[in-house]
Amino acid sequence: MTVTDPDEPFDEQQADPSPQRGRRRHRTRRVTKMTAAVLVLAAAGAGTAVVLAPDSNSKDASKAANGLPPATAEVLRQTLKDTRSADARLGFGTERTAVGRLPGTLTRLPAPGAEITRGKALYAVDNQPVVVLYGSLPAYRALAKGSEGTDVRQLEENLAALGYTGFTPDEEYTDATVRAVRRWQDDLGLKKTGTVEPGRVVFTTGAIRVAGLKTEPGDQTGPGQNVLSYTGTAKAVTAELDTADRRLAKQGGPVEVTLPDGAVVRGTITEVSSVSKPAEGQKKAETKIKVVVGLTDAKARAAVRGYDEAGAHVTFTADTRENVLTVPVSALLALAEGGFGVEVVKGSTSTYVPVTTGLFAEGRVEISGSGISQGVKVGIPK
Structure with missing residues (x-):
């Protein structure tokens, strides 16, 4: 068995195992024959860790009587994909919880499965609605004349979307905002204070679907009380x-x-x-x-x-590698000086060739190296 340099041409005569050639000469590159024991796919991109264990059997365990490996495989050109499948659940996505802030008695709750859109009541406390509005910033304070901030803009954008206009949505709660809020409160049957108290609205990122109830009508509620859970409306x-x-x-x-x-x-x-x-x-x-x-x-x-x-x-x-050369992972051999190689089989002779590895997937590994091309046969140790 000879070991070739990656840049040196393969010499069939030099690798001739016949008695006439006498004892074969070995080059300086040494190969430690290994068998693949564990493949750890801990890859980030093309980086993959492979743990190989030495073959504990005799030399003959992975060699036929003629000195060749017991099996071979062809180098293939293919698209290699690193994929995984996982069990999953089809539903409506992540559940979130509507947490009450207004003290009182829960007088109305929606049915599970109900869809609630902007401006509609999610539930009622003391027979007054808690309303869904759209936005990513949770309601965290009372909003009144003089308030400033992104939460003011969020409220004003909702008022405008619901038809309560007369102002330009911005970050200032002005007299015009107060008038719009009073009209909105009047339509909801609320006191026309012009102020939006904490807990009167629930901001969601869009229309929601009620997933389940955590309370019942007649229950007392207050700050921190989990009222119901909800999801988005899209599957x-x-x-x-x-x-x-x-x-x-x-x-x-x-x-x-x-x-x-x-x-x-x-x-x-x-x-x-x-x-x-x-x-x-x-x-x-x-x-x-x-x-x-x-x-x-x-x-x-x-x-x-x-x-x-x-x-x-x-x-x-x-990860996906298109149009790459691949061999079975079991064809990889660990070189004594580091790195990997494959045993290229040609006729009655074989030689070890160093290779560079890429993506590991589907029981195969992407390789490249001198003389490695589609159709080349590589040894598969026993």
Whole structure:
């Protein structure tokens, strides 16, 4: 067996194992024959860790009687994808909680599944509505004449969207804002104070769907009381990944979703967050990566129309290499001086060739090196 330099041409005569050639000469590059024991796909991009363990059997364990490996495989040119599939749940995405701030008695609650849009009552305290408005900033203070800030602009934009005009939405709560708020309060059956007290509105990022109730009509409520839970109105798929697979969850990244009927639709990752799970019974506390997938194209929305909640599968693609040369991972050998190689088999001879590795996926590895091309045969140790 000879070991070639990556830049030196393969010499069949020099590798001739016949008795006439006598004892074969070995070059300075030494090869430690290894067998793949553990493949750790901890890749970020193309970086992948491979742990190899020495072959504990005799030399003959991975060599045929003629000195060649017991099996071979061809170098293929293909597209390699690093993918993972995870169990998921089709529903309406992340649940959030509406927390009360107004003291009193809950006199009206929505039915689970009800959809609430801007300007509509979410629930009622002492027979007065708590209203949904749109915005990303939670209500955290009373808003009155003289108030300034982005929350003032958020309120004024909602008033204008509901038809209460007479001002330019900005960050100043002026007399014009007071007049618009009074008209709004009058239509809701509230006292016309011109001031929006804490807890009178709930800001959400859009229309919401009531997921469940945490209280009942007649219950007393007040600051900090969880009233109900809600989600968005669009169908979404939620999956959990191990922290080691975080590379798969890229905001805005495309995924494939397999529905209960076997249909496969496209989705887009809309939310990625870490979720801590407390210890339970024999299970230790752990952290998971929560991934929410939006179903944005028309085909996907049509396919899930008949489901409220159902199981699903999500296929994540972390990396793709197009038109690359690949071999089975088991063909890789660890070189004694570091790095990896493959045993190139040509006729009745073979030689070790150093290679550079790329993406590991689907039981194969991307490689490149001198003399490595499509159709070349490489040895597969036993």
